[in-house]
Amino acid sequence: xxxxxxxxxxxxxxxxxxxxxxxxxxxxxxxxxxxxxxxxx
Numbered sequence: 592x593x594x595x596x597x598x599x600x601x602x603x604x605x606x607x608x609x610x611x612x613x614x615x616x617x618x619x620x621x622x623x624x625x626x627x628x629x630x631x632x
Contacts, residue, residue, distance in 0.1 A: 596631040 592605035592613065601624065603610045621627040 596628075598632060599628065601627060601631070 592609040593603070594613065595602040595604070603613060605613070617627060621630065
């Protein structure tokens, strides 16, 4: 499972169940993907 955070995008690489689990984990911290991207700038 890889999470690549770039300036204007987030790339998740892995199996479907791994990506779903990682998105659920990040949803506890960030309510939207835009917040997640802005936090990585």
